[in-house]
Amino acid sequence: MDMTSLTKKVYKAVLSIPLGEVRTYKWVAKKCGHPKAFRAIGQILKRNPYPLIIPCHRIIKSNKDLGGYSQGVKFKKTILDLEKNIKSCLQNKE
DNA sequence: CAAACTATTCAGC
DNA sequence: GCTGAATAGTTTG
Structure with a gap:
């Protein structure tokens, strides 16, 4: 498990x-303490x-x-929409 | 150790 | 709004 400086923080x-x-x-880069490692983060997530x-699909x-x-941007969009649906369902509690 | 690659970001026109 | 260049870290040889 490559828990490099960024990896661990990014996770x-x-x-x-x-x-x-x-x-x-x-x-994410800023939160990780590497405000200029946005590209490296993309690499790690990939x-x-x-x-x-x-939840790398939440990174845009x-x-x-x-x-x-x-796994494909299309799949990513699908998951984002799905998560929004789930959130909506949680808020829609009577 | 050095080079190459990258799911990006910023600046200029 | 689009194109070109730059930056920083991971990965592979």
Whole structure:
């Protein structure tokens, strides 16, 4: 398990993102203490050994652009919409 | 150890 | 709004 300086911090940062919410690479980079490692973070997420335990689909570009996804941007969009649906369901409690 | 690659970001026009 | 250049870290040889 390559827990490099960024990897470890990125994991926690990404896992800290609320359901249905999205953060930018810069946001994660800054939270990790590496405000200029936004690209390296993308690399880690892309090559991350556990894409299932890491909500890497919640990471998008600063322009609100999806950016990319290890399993396909299309899938990423689907998950984002799905998470929003789940969030909506949780708030819709009577 | 050095080079190459990258799911990005910023600046200029 | 789009194109070009820059930056920082991971990965591979």
